Amino acid sequence: MKITDLNPVGQIGAHSQLVEIGSFRLLIDAGLNPEKVGLEACPAFSKVEPGSLDFIILSHCHLDHLGTLPLIAKDQRQAKILLSTPSMSLAVRMLTNSHNVMRHQKEELNLPEYPLYTRQQIQALKKQFLPMFYEQARCFKRGDDEIEITFFRAGHVAGAAGFLIRHKDERVFFTGDVLFTPQKTLPGARFPVNKIDTLVMETTRGTQSRPQDQERMDEVSRLLKATKDVLDGGGSVLIPTFALGRMQEILAIVHEAQQKGSLPVSAIFCSGLGLDLVNYFDEIxxxxxxxxFRRKILKDLHVQELAGSLKPGRDVPQRGLYILSSGMLVEHTPAYQVAASMLSNPKNGIFFVGYCAPETPGGRLLRTAREEVFEFESLKYKTPARAQFERFDLSGHADREELLDYALAVDPSTIILTHGSNEARQWFMQALKDALPKTAVIDPTPLEPYTV
Ligand SMILES: [Zn+2]
Ligand SMILES: [Zn+2]
Structure with a gap:
């Protein structure tokens, strides 16, 4: 197998890999880098000849995996797009939203190349979709050559998959983004445990270890307690979340807490895309x-769509709980705007529940000390960081120790690292070398083909 990482900047970036195995050519994911804009945010698709792919496999619908799918697919109309059944509806919805965001950014950020694709090109994807069911292998033939692809449940977010590619005697497994622990709305990953030749694995949490005695549920309790304290103290809480998956998970957690009486009833605000995705989650x-997940949760919680005018430095017009995207507090998003309203008031709380890339505003805020000045650059607004802000470890990604255990269980000859900061990859490189001394561990240089 030959594999080329097409994410030009390493780290997490725009996830995409070109895989050549036997006579087959596959693309794994077609992401958009959340830390960049314009063509800089795209994978190096110039390395993929038009009309050359047999398959595009989509692991799940977060934009760092999905955001440039129409861009590559328009030059690869012969390629089947393999995706889980939940991803079929979610992909179109997420891309349509991304298209709208790009239309706004075109003027604002002077990006003539935006939007990167048309609405028609999003719709045209549907003709290429081939639904995959978990743990049901599909076999594809060309002449004497044959490849078998099987999707496995990856936890993480609705529709997420890891997948096994078998070609002759070779077995390659891609974890995609994975969470083994069950969430309120989603069961955990169920991956194959027999011997694998090459394991391509995500490394998001390589820099964080979870203390032995700390469970995910403890973090849920800590988040609910902190939220209750702020609301009881007369402040508002902002929980920045991804619109896809994380927002619905937090709503389900808040719903249960309110029903049990462990969280006071308060006004709850969500942003548009996350609210719309609730309907998709209900359907799935x-x-x-x-x-x-049931849509009824919104009704029980009297969730309102965020509306009205916000001004940096002027507290939110109504006290309550704001569950808004983006999870990394990216500029020009509802969470970013609301954070600019809340940060100067010490009664408020801003509680992160997922990964924040270091250079996003969320990543920067988490490195800011209390009372230190924080700048909302695109709003041209600075304030001392007076609100409480904190990170709760409810990540949608597996703990590094769990990924290590998985690698040990499947005992691969080669492991290829992906989807993680340089430091995270370094941790895995060392830990895997210690645990599996006979295994070759590769942290691929972007755009360089590796034969394994
Ligand atoms: Zn993801
Ligand atoms: Zn990802």
Whole structure:
């Protein structure tokens, strides 16, 4: 197998890999880098000849995996796009939103190349979609050559998959983004445990270890307690979340806490895309049973869509709980605007529940000391960081120790690291060398082909 990482900047970036195995050529994911804009945010698709791919495999619908799918697919109309059934509806919805965001950014940031694709090109993807069911292998033939692809449940977010590619005697497994622990709305990953030749694995949490005695549920309790304290103290809480998955998970957690009486009833605000995705989650839950979520939660919680005018430095007009995207507090998003309203008031709380890339505003805020001046650059607004802000470890990604255990269980000859900061990859490189001394561990240089 030959594999080329097409994410030009390493780190997490725009996830995309070109895989050549036997006579087959596959692309794994087509992401958009959340830390960059314009063509800089795209994978190096110039390395993929038009009309050359047999398959594009989509691991899940977060934009760092999905955001440039129409861009590559328009030159690869012969390629089948393999994706889980929940991803079929979510992908179109997420891309349509991304298209709208790009239309606004075009003027604002002077990006003539935006939007990177048209609405018609998003719709045209549907003709290429080939639904995959978990743990049901599909075999594809060309002449004497044959490849078998199997999707496995990856936890993480609705529709997420790891996948096994078998070609002759060679077995290659891609973890995609994975969470082994079950969430309120989603069961954890179920991956194959027999011998694998090459393991391509994500490394998001390589720099964080979870203390032995600390469970995910403890973090849920800590988040609820902190939220209750702020609300009881007369402040508002902002929980920045990804619109896809994380927002619905937090809503389910808040719903349960309110029903049990452990969280006071308060006004709850969400942003548009996350609220709309609730309908998709309800549908996926009812039709596939792969997730557990009901639209009724919104009604029970009297969730309102964020509206009205916000001004940096002037506190939010209504006290309450704000569950808004983006999870990394990226500029020009509802969470960013609301954070600029809340940060100067010490009664408020800003509670992060997922990964923040270091150079995003969320990443910067988490490195800021209390009372230190924080700048909302695109709003041209600075304030001392007076609100409480904190990170709760409810990541959608597996603990590094769990990934290590998985690698040990499948005992691969080669491991290829992906989807993590340089430091995170270094931790895995060392830990894997210690645990599996006979295994070759590769941290690929972007755009360089590796034969394994
Ligand atoms: Zn993801
Ligand atoms: Zn990702």
């Amino acid at each position: 839950s009812r039709t596939t049973g792969l997730i557990h």
